[in-house]
Amino acid sequence: MTTTEQATGTPPIAEGRAHTALVTPQSDAAALHGVKRRVSLLDRPYALAGPLILVMAIFFVGPLILTIIVSFWEYTQYSIEPAMVVTNYVDVFDRCIARLPTLCVTFATYLSTLKFCFIVWAITLILGFTLAWFIVFEVKKTSTQIALFLLCTIPFWTSNVIRMMAWIPLLGRNGLVNQTLMSMGLISEPQEWLLYSDFAVILAFIHLYTMFMMVPIVNSMMRIDREILEAARDAGASIWTIAMSVVAPLCRPGIVIGSIFVITIVMGDYITVGVMGGQQIASVGKTIQVQMQYLQFPIAAANAVVLLGAVLMIIFAMTKLVDVRREL
Template sequence: MSAAPTSSRPAAGAPGRQLAAWWQALPLALVFAIFFLVPLGLVLMVSFWNYNQYELLPGFTLDNYLAVFEGCASGDELCVTFKTYLSTFKFCLLVWLLTLIIGFTVSYFLAFHVTSASVQMVLFVLCTIPFWTSNVIRMIAWVPLLGRNGWVNDMLLGAGLVQQPVEWLLFSDFSVVLAFVHLFTTFMIVPIFNSMMRIDRSLIEAAADSGATAWQTLWHVIVPLCRTGIIIGSIFVITIVMGDFVTIGVMGGQQIASVGKIIQVQTSYLQFPLAAANAVVLLALVLMIIWGLTRLVDIRKEL
């Protein structure tokens, strides 16, 4: 008995499906090109232009990049650029560590200790409350709390814990880190919580049946299975903090330097090519950090 002839319709329709997929992706590709690639290309182009007090001078020069790293070749002391990047890295590391600890703890509580889905949803929505107002309003709300005559100092003085108002609560590194953690912890909670909700609970039961302690289960089972969420949250937090200038300006009292703050000041003085060169250097550095983080886990495969 002869075999039935094989239909060639799927093979014939494959090019059509591929063409349809390209057409479906075209609008998003156009949006990506117009609103991301084109502006990025313009910033890169302007970074090689010259300028004076009145206008931009199209051309090609490396003076802007030389000005960014001016004085960095001498080994006497760190140049302004390196000092600024070290200050930015300091805030980035502290904020990343604190948001990771808080975000992981909150996500773990919501995913494994809250059994009701409705309660989980309510508590998760509460975590997004800071996004209901603008960043500036949320930062200004700390001023009456942390100021020299603020509530915290009044409580400390009233309790006799200090003899005079604590100066470093506001317009300091502490206030900047506090504001960053307050603003961006949600960016760490959301991806970690999503990863935890996808963990098969039978794996945790198997670890407990094998005699693993709670800490062993956490470290050897939950943390490895949450690494995708941790990496995604880390990318969000690091990229935002590296380029931020509003939070550092407001909570630092315009006294703390950061890379984003330098770019903002150069832009306000109409030094667009120099600001563009700084932005390109910052973008290259952030992309290197993201590349290093994505080497730790294949995000596309895990998602």
């Protein structure tokens, strides 16, 4: 019963009926028989979700099903034949069990990707949480909060490729960092691990994706009642205890959503790993890209399905920790 409804003078129930009538003929008929409320409540959500369902079906579910189908096809260098074979999956896990404890390509690639995932997740979480804390609790004026928040979005005005490229002249052998350190006499030789290394990849990931962690956490933190914090402080809790026992649990939905963002992006990324790792570090996305280039669509599809499975498993585990839907 919003002010708008009152202002227009339409009784809410009548308006509800008008909507229903527009949506489906059945509900219209039902409305005539005087059972309008129940039918409209049942019908409306699905009708409203209709367009989205349609878009998702065409652009997400459809291609996904096709990918799964193609992953069972056969291929040669110049043709793709419909079939129902599991060779592509066997190839993906080629000698993975037999060669243990030596890691096969797929295991090694996933291990490396998971390592990045974990490190980047941990660091973006700490950074995101701290930054969110600062903006929400330390900055008192709303206008300053908004200004700082907007400041964080400025890097997004350029593409993420450019944002990561910007590190190269900084970190290179003759880059700014090495030159500065050498002129300060801190090092005598240029440090090569700064660029084209795990370090460079992680640095770029953190630079690119901390925002994705921070925003949902800010959103959660904003909803925390300040009086709870005051109560905790009055009860003698240290700032650390407040953060860990009061704020963090209340921010759980934000943390989980941010984590899902960061982990899914890092799992599928191959551009950052390629550029910052000097193409020397494997990623699942890169493997798929190479196979696509050589027209090996079925095995690329199989790889994509395996990746999807891995990501879904991680997300499933995370949603077990928190019922995101309920907490929202």
